[in-house]
Amino acid sequence: MENQTVVHEDDTLEDIVFQNRNKAYGAYILRTDYQRVIKIALLGGIGLFCLAIGTPMILANIKNEDKTEVIADVIFCQLSEPPKDIPIEPKVTPPPPQEEVKVHKTIAFNQPEIVEDDKATELPPDQDVLNNTNAQISSVTQEGEIGEIPVDDPDKFKTSEGTAPVEVKVEEDMVFMAVEVVPEFVGGNSALAKFLQKNLRYPRNASEVGIGGKVYVQFIVGKDGNISSIDILKGLGFGCDEEAQRVIKLMPRWNPGKQSGRNVSVKFTLPIVFQLDQ
Structure with missing residues (x-):
């Protein structure tokens, strides 16, 4: 007796072809899942393509937002001149009491x-x-x-031989505002700019609200070149002041300033610019 194919109203082409056959075979599975597999593959390919194109653009935007421009020019405060030869009045010796x-x-x-x-x-x-x-x-x-x-x-009739001039000595802990040789970052202003560009990070709070401008930082370069007494003369807020102080604390020793041929402590002012690229 020959096998007869019975076709039902809701049968698909795959059901008719594989009727009375082993449907567990791979060909039947491939045919029934073909549409679903094609859709998944197409959507996945489109997603990967978009991700490959968009990732570099996203990273570029993030880097541009965190970019900080640094001014290497130094503002040196000429507030007062160093003390020069201070005239000292000679000590007046009272005359001895006259004898009776x-x-x-x-x-x-x-x-x-x-x-x-x-x-x-x-x-x-x-x-x-x-x-x-x-x-x-x-x-x-x-x-x-x-x-x-x-x-x-x-x-009483002996001639006076005079007194030697008194040498004015500068106190060891004196901090100068202006000196003959100003302190300098090792390597000059170009090395200072590279150091700031490498270590400064644009604060997220300032970046989100679009805050930018100059932060004026004042500090003391000691006789040994170490940085101390860091202070903000004029700040921006939103984390910019704290970031400027953090980077100044990371600085290595400077070449100290000199006055009269010896190392002295000098007060120094440095402006740092935070600017977002438009």
Whole structure:
């Protein structure tokens, strides 16, 4: 008896072809799932294509948003000149107290003059009086102490040799605002710009609201080149001030400033620009 094919109203072409056959065979499965597999493959291919094209564009936008422009020019504060030779008034020594002047006993002995007898007022002492007295010879006769003739101290007549000029010393912990040789980042301004560009990151808060501008940072370059006392003179907020301080703290030692041939501490001001590419 021959096999007869019975066709039902809802049978598909695959059901008619594989009627009375082994449907577990791979060909039947491939035919029934063909449409679904084609749709999945097509959608998956389109998705992969879009991802391959869009990924570089997304990464480029992210990098552009985080790009920070750095100004390498340095603003150096010329607020005041370093102290020069400060005139120092010489120390005035008060004069020593004057000794009490002692009045010595004297006998008048003036050069005799020839006058008439009725006009003579006082006779000079005779030679015996002069020889037997310890009084000093003077132009007048007065009572007082008997002693030697006072002589001024010979040291009073010595010439002054003068005093050496006083050298003005600068305090060791003095911080200068202007010096002969300004401190410098090792390698110059170009190396400073590269360092900032490498380490600065645009804060996300500032990027989201479109904040940009200059942050003025002031710090002290010590005698040994170390950075200290970091302060924000004028900031932007939104994380830009903190980012500028963070990068300044990462800086290596600078070449210190010099005044009169020796290393000194100098106050330094550096502007950093945060700018988003449009």
